[in-house]
Amino acid sequence: MNRLQRLHVERSGLGAIAAKVLAGERLDREDGLLLYRHPDLLAVGALANHVRETLHGDLAYYIVNQHINHTNVCVAGCKFCAFYRTAKQPDAYVLSPRDVERRMLEQIHEPIREIHMVGGVNPDLPFDYYLEVIRTMKRVRPEVHVKAFTMVEIAAMAENFGMSVEEVLRGLKEAGLGSIPGGGAEILTDHAHQVLFKGKIDHRAWMEIAKTAHRLGLKSNATMMYGHVETLEERVEHMLLLREAQDETQGFMAFIPLAFHPENTRLSHLPKPSAADELRNLAVGRLMLDNFPHVKAYWIMMTPRVAQAGLHFGADDLDGTVVTEEIYHRAGSTSPQRISRRQLVVLIEEAGRVPVERDTLYNPVGPQPDRAAPERPAQSTRPIPGASGPEAGMGISP
Numbered sequence: 001m002n003r004l005q006r007l008h009v010e011r012s013g014l015g016a017i018a019a020k021v022l023a024g025e026r027l028d029r030e031d032g033l034l035l036y037r038h039p040d041l042l043a044v045g046a047l048a049n050h051v052r053e054t055l056h057g058d059l060a061y062y063i064v065n066q067h068i069n070h071t072n073v074c075v076a077g078c079k080f081c082a083f084y085r086t087a088k089q090p091d092a093y094v095l096s097p098r099d100v101e102r103r104m105l106e107q108i109h110e111p112i113r114e115i116h117m118v119g120g121v122n123p124d125l126p127f128d129y130y131l132e133v134i135r136t137m138k139r140v141r142p143e144v145h146v147k148a149f150t151m152v153e154i155a156a157m158a159e160n161f162g163m164s165v166e167e168v169l170r171g172l173k174e175a176g177l178g179s180i181p182g183g184g185a186e187i188l189t190d191h192a193h194q195v196l197f198k199g200k201i202d203h204r205a206w207m208e209i210a211k212t213a214h215r216l217g218l219k220s221n222a223t224m225m226y227g228h229v230e231t232l233e234e235r236v237e238h239m240l241l242l243r244e245a246q247d248e249t250q251g252f253m254a255f256i257p258l259a260f261h262p263e264n265t266r267l268s269h270l271p272k273p274s275a276a277d278e279l280r281n282l283a284v285g286r287l288m289l290d291n292f293p294h295v296k297a298y299w300i301m302m303t304p305r306v307a308q309a310g311l312h313f314g315a316d317d318l319d320g321t322v323v324t325e326e327i328y329h330r331a332g333s334t335s336p337q338r339i340s341r342r343q344l345v346v347l348i349e350e351a352g353r354v355p356v357e358r359d360t361l362y363n364p365v366g367p368q369p370d371r372a373a374p375e376r377p378a379q380s381t382r383p384i385p386g387a388s389g390p391e392a393g394m395g396i397s398p
């Protein structure tokens, strides 16, 4: 942060938080609420940008990946979801392993490094189905990283197949699962759970599954879906719970705030997310989650333009090329369903950042930019564990 920016932040009334950030001190609940309520978004953004640049310099990450949503059949019935169908609805679907193979072969000319797969809680699918889908992916592209299944889907597998969560994860890992996307967290409070998604696991179970995965060597991301019934206090609580778990396992790679898209849901009366709110959530996330290596501006949700701006509000990652995203488009997302590697690079460069193609675990791949990330100064944020772990996924459950 240069002198002028620091002056701006201090004059805005955020001097006490700025002092903590510059000293590498951890922010508390009250700080989080003040950052959410403070009228000067640019001052909040400048603080987050300071942390982001301390950790990553000008570097901004992206990945060449493919999304596959294997089924939209779901029994959880979350009020915010525009994606799910009951098994009897005419547009319900399940992709067979052969269908998955076909989708991958359609993109075989692309240098895809990651398959991101999530779907509904479909009780009609046997455990072998999941194993076979993963094995198929690894057969079609042995080098690809499979990042699949929300904590919600994993919980349902354990329940439906009479297995422990650990047995489920071990089985999936043996078949080739590389990491877990991090969706299904929504807002980690009892209030949001009761009002919006009581048909699926609560935050305690979500966190236990995440921690179990981390202990087994499966990294994950963590999403936060906001902009529905939750309060600002609940958003901060969500971040504090993630931070506490990360202190324990160091298994989360990226925090991914996802604005709720109300179209075609039972909450369609709610307003659409604003760019200002999206940028603020990136910034507050970057500032509160001092032990998360990465914050992702997920372009498919926030549009490429807002995600691009997010690279100056705490985000260091834009996610990937995607290909055929279905979940958010059913809820009215106006982003395209795919973006080329070239477009991602241009978005990053136009923002004044240096693009770095990564794999799921944030290892740089391909030719490297001249400018490297800075040495992390002692006064920066707290130590960032797992700076090369696995990557993220989709916000809401699927």
Ligand code: SF4
Pocket (backbone or CB within 6 Å): 074, 075, 076, 077, 078, 081, 082, 083, 084, 119, 120, 121, 152, 197, 200, 396, 397, 398
């Ligand atoms: S968000 Fe996920 S778990 Fe909830 S209804 Fe939609 S597909 Fe099912």
